[in-house]
Amino acid sequence: MPGKLPTDTPQEPRTGDRQRILILGGTAEARELAGKLVADGHEVTTSLAGRTADPVLPAGEIRIGGFGGAEGLAAYLRENAVSRIIDATHPFARRISENAIRAAAETGIVLEQVVRPRWQKQPGDRWRQVTTLEQAAGLLPSGATVFLALGRQYLDAFLPRVDCRFIIRMVDPPERPLGFFDHALVLGKPASDPAREADLMTAHGITHLVARNSGGPAGYAKIIAARELGLQVIMLERE
Ligand code: NAP
Numbered sequence: 001m002p003g004k005l006p007t008d009t010p011q012e013p014r015t016g017d018r019q020r021i022l023i024l025g026g027t028a029e030a031r032e033l034a035g036k037l038v039a040d041g042h043e044v045t046t047s048l049a050g051r052t053a054d055p056v057l058p059a060g061e062i063r064i065g066g067f068g069g070a071e072g073l074a075a076y077l078r079e080n081a082v083s084r085i086i087d088a089t090h091p092f093a094r095r096i097s098e099n100a101i102r103a104a105a106e107t108g109i110v111l112e113q114v115v116r117p118r119w120q121k122q123p124g125d126r127w128r129q130v131t132t133l134e135q136a137a138g139l140l141p142s143g144a145t146v147f148l149a150l151g152r153q154y155l156d157a158f159l160p161r162v163d164c165r166f167i168i169r170m171v172d173p174p175e176r177p178l179g180f181f182d183h184a185l186v187l188g189k190p191a192s193d194p195a196r197e198a199d200l201m202t203a204h205g206i207t208h209l210v211a212r213n214s215g216g217p218a219g220y221a222k223i224i225a226a227r228e229l230g231l232q233v234i235m236l237e238r239e
Contacts, residue, residue, distance in 0.1 A: 018042055021084040022077065024096055025058065026051070028218050029114050030088035034058035045080070049096070053172045070102035077107045088114040091238055092151075092212050116215035118238060124227045127235045129213075133157035136210050136234045140164050147206045149190065149222055150236075154212070155180075167204045190219050197225035212236045 018041055023030050025046040035058060037044045044060035047067075067073040077085060087100045097113070104111035121127050130136045134157050140146055142163040148155060149169055155178060158166060162181040169186040178185075184204065191197050201209070201222075209226045211219070213235050226233050 019083045020081055021045070021086065022047060022080070022082045023058075024085070024087045024089045024100055026055075026093070027088055027090050027114075027216075029116070029216065030086075031056065031058040033086065033088055033114065034060050049093075067099070070099040070106070073099050073103035074106040077103060077109055082109060084112065085109050086112045086114065091116050091118075091214055118213045118215045119220065119223060122227065124230075125223070126227075126230065126232045128232065129235050129237050131237055131239050133236065136236055137161055139234050140208055140210075144208045145205050147201060147204070147209045147222075149209060149211045149219070154236075158210075167206060190222060192218070192221050194221040194224035194228065197222045198229055201225055201229060201231065206231060208232050208234060210234045210236070213238060 020043045021037055023034055023037075023044060023046045025031065025034065026048050030046060034044050034046050038059040044058075046058045046060060046062055048055055048062065048064045049066065050064040067076050076082070085100060085104055087097050089096050100111055103109075121129075128139050130139065133154055137157045137160065140158075140161055145165045145167065146158070146161075147167045147169070148158060152170060152174065155168065158164075159179055164182070166180050166183040167186060168178065168180070168183055169188070169190070171187070171189055173185070173187060186200065186204075191200075206229075209222060209231055211222060211233060223233065
């Protein structure tokens with residue numbers, strides 16, 4: 001699963017140069033950046049995909065929903081006279097980033113990208129690093145109790161593992177039954193305190209954690225918790 005292309009990180013705006021900026025968001029970094037750029041006096045719109053029912057909203061204007069591919073995004077950029085586009089989406093959100101590259105090329109607007117360094121394995125970490133969900137599912141031993149700290153669109157690869165129990169964390173309840181043979185849902189966002197993540201893992205008798213190597217501080221507490229509990233982590237890497 002390829003990650004984002006390395007590009008420039010956002011430049012500091014020039015004082016007195018009010019710009020119309022589109023941030024492709026949905027992350028804590030995007031919210032932070034919107035707050036900073038609004039405070040600097042820019043006209044900022046953050047775009048969200050609309051995946052979560054009750055998102056934490058950044059400063060500035062918000063628009064929600066897809067653009068209709070790279071062409072739709074390019075049309076939006078032109079119609080709204082956007083002068084800067086910043087891709088601050090999640091590192092595993094590939095399609096929107098690819099669309100942003102194409103739309104920027106088509107419109108001639110320079111694309112800036114917020115790049116999150118991936119997490120590095122630390123002493124005590126018991127990681128098995130994989131690049132596909134199928135590899136991750138295949139590595140689980142029979143009888144494992146597995147914490148799937150993944151988005152909804154990443155779960156189906158684990159359905160065939162009817163010999164494992166899955167604990168699945170989601171921000172919003174699923175619209176349809178997930179189809180797992182044996183699973184429990186944990187609704188809510190990840191905790192930032194490793195002790196709380198460890199309590200959750202212990203309470204559910206977790207033996208394995210499956211996570212994406214997203215980088216950044218927001219999801220790292222679960223990785224620390226797994227290290228402290230000595231749990232095996234199947235880490236899905238960006239290619
Ligand atoms: P994706 O697979 O790259 O995008 C799928 C489609 O959703 C895009 O083609 C685009 O539709 C629309 N889209 C995605 N992000 C958008 C945005 N910020 N504004 C408007 N439309 C957007 O993305 P994803 O993995 O589903 O993630 C969706 C959003 O959730 C992203 O904004 C991302 O930052 C956030 N998020 C994702 C994850 C994750 O695990 N993937 C985690 C945390 C937050 P059109 O082609 O119609 O424009």
